[in-house]
Structure formats: C-alpha cells, structure tokens
Amino acid sequence: MRVNEEDNNGMSRKCEEWGSGTVVQLCPPQQHGHSACLVCRGAVLACIRLPDGDPSWERSFSRWPLGVCDHLVPVQEPFHPEEWACRTHYIYIWTEPHNRYTVHYTYSPEGPLEGFHPGSWERVANEEMWQARxxxxxxxxxxxxxxxxxxxxRxxxxxxxxxxxxxxxxxDYPPNWDRNLALASEKLLRSGKQGHSPDSLLTCxxxxFSMYLDKEPTDSQAPAIRTAVSHLLQERTRVRQRRTP
Structure with missing residues (x-):
C-alpha cells in the first residue's frame, strides 16, 4: 500500500526526515499485528511496538528507538550513542497532559469529553506518546x-x-520515569565514572525511588525498593562523614 501526503501527513513527514520524499510503504496489518511498518528508501520504521512471532529479522537488523517507532538498521551499521541521542532529542512535540484522563475526566451527554475515558484508545495513545519520550x-x-x-x-x-x-x-509524568532515573543514577554511581558527585547521585x-513509591505504593517490588533506599541513605551518610574534616 502506498500512502501519499494527504492520506497520512505525519508518516510522510517522518520519511522526509530520512530524505525519502513523501511516499512510504505501509506493511499489511494482517502480517504485522498492531505495528505500522514504514519503508522509507532504506529506512525501515516499525511503529507502536514490533509484534511477537517471527524473530528472524533479528539476525539481520538492529532496533534503534525513534519516538513511538523503532528504526530497523542492518546489524553491521555502527551505533553512535551521542549522535542518536541528539537526533531523537527534539522529535517529541506531544502536548496533551499526562494526567488528563485521571484528574480532569468528566462526561456530559450534552457536551464533549473533558479528558480521556479510562478505557479509551485516546488514553492508550496518550500513554504511548509520553513513554516514547x-x-x-x-x-x-x-x-x-x-x-x-x-x-x-559512557x-x-x-x-x-x-x-x-x-x-x-x-x-507531571509517568511514575516509572522516577524509578528509571533512580536506577540510572545508581548505575552511574556504581560505574565509577568520573565527573559526578557521589553525594548528588545518591541523593537523586x-x-x-521515594517519589516512585509515593506514586506506586502497591508495586510488587516496593519492599525491595524500600530496602534499597535504606541502603542508599546509609551510604550517603558515610560519604558525607568521609567528607567532613
């Protein structure tokens, strides 16, 4: 199927970023589940997750993140982390609040929805866009x-x-962002990478971790996270004591 600019302007613009013009090929949905697979003159983009099933593509391709899509590239192509981080830095222009469906949701038979219904596709799409960041x-x-x-x-x-x-x-953002930042901070601390204060990484x-527990107190890993926080607090105390003359 060929999709022109009028049919799907967003997809065409994404292909233009890769220097391919405005024509894309959309893989048949019966072959690819819920994913939209775009072929942009050598750049293959699989959007809204790759489906489970045949993993044979993994022998020939690597998967790099590109917003809600994945950019499939030949396995022999080198990955440059800083360059890719810069390339994906400013592609997120989603403006809907993350908590719109939990805080501001109201329904009136006479009027439009204010917010997203908890079971609506809009809620799913909003969450996908936020997580893509x-x-x-x-x-x-x-x-x-x-x-x-x-x-x-590095x-x-x-x-x-x-x-x-x-x-x-x-x-306001998804709760897992707090958990992920906490994990990234601790991993950087353990790596011993120079140029970062152990105190600031521990504090972060x-x-x-504490903010995540406040937002997700019923997480099955909450006890383990609380234990980790306790150990981190003790470690920060030791760091500060060593620094005291």
Missing amino acids: MKTAFFLFDLAERIQGEGKD LFELSYTLYKEIVERHT SIQH
Whole structure:
C-alpha cells in the first residue's frame, strides 16, 4: 500500500526526515499485528511496538528507538550513542497532559469529553506518546547492561543525563520515569565514572525511588525498593562523614 501526503501527513513527514520524499510503504496489518511498518528508501520504521512471532529479522537488523517507532538498521551499521541521542532529542512535540484522563475526566451527554475515558484508545495513545519520550534513555541503559568494556560507563552516563533532563522538564509524568532515573543514577554511581558527585547521585536515586513509591505504593517490588533506599541513605551518610574534616 502506498500512502501519499494527504492520506497520512505525519508518516510522510517522518520519511522526509530520512530524505525519502513523501511516499512510504505501509506493511499489511494482517502480517504485522498492531505495528505500522514504514519503508522509507532504506529506512525501515516499525511503529507502536514490533509484534511477537517471527524473530528472524533479528539476525539481520538492529532496533534503534525513534519516538513511538523503532528504526530497523542492518546489524553491521555502527551505533553512535551521542549522535542518536541528539537526533531523537527534539522529535517529541506531544502536548496533551499526562494526567488528563485521571484528574480532569468528566462526561456530559450534552457536551464533549473533558479528558480521556479510562478505557479509551485516546488514553492508550496518550500513554504511548509520553513513554516514547524516554525510549532513547531506556535503550541506552539496557544496552549498557548488556555490554562490557569502556563504552559501558559512557552509556550509563548518557542514559542518566537524558533521564534527568526529561524528568526535570515536566511536573507531571509517568511514575516509572522516577524509578528509571533512580536506577540510572545508581548505575552511574556504581560505574565509577568520573565527573559526578557521589553525594548528588545518591541523593537523586533516593529522591526518585521515594517519589516512585509515593506514586506506586502497591508495586510488587516496593519492599525491595524500600530496602534499597535504606541502603542508599546509609551510604550517603558515610560519604558525607568521609567528607567532613
């Protein structure tokens, strides 16, 4: 199926970013579940998650995050973390509040909805768009966990930097952002990467683990997180004591 600019302007604009003009190919939905797979003259974008099933593509392609989409690239193509972080930095222009469906939802038979119904596709789409903001940071963190060597510390640092910037830019955001920032902060601390204050990293981790627990007190991992916070508080005390003359 060929989709022109009038049919799907957003998809065409995304392809234009990759230098392909305005024509894209949309993979048949019966083959790809809920994903939209865009082919933009050499750039393959799979949007709203890749479906489970045939993993044969993994032998030939790597998956890089691009907003709500994944950019599939040949496995031999080198990945440059800083360059990709910059490339995906300003693509998020979603303006709906994250809490619109939980705080401002009202319904009137005579009027429009103010907010998103808890079971609506709008709520799902809104959550997808918000979570897309942190996909690059999550990807870098996960990549750092899976590799060894000098690049590992660099990936943890970049992931932490992106998470921190995203969280500090918003006042209302998904609760898992706090947990992820706390984890990234602690991982950077353990990596021993120079240029970061252990006190500030510990404080960041303690603060955002605590904020996550306030928002998600019934999380099955809450007891483990509370234990981790207790250990981090003790470690921060020792750090400050060593610093005292």
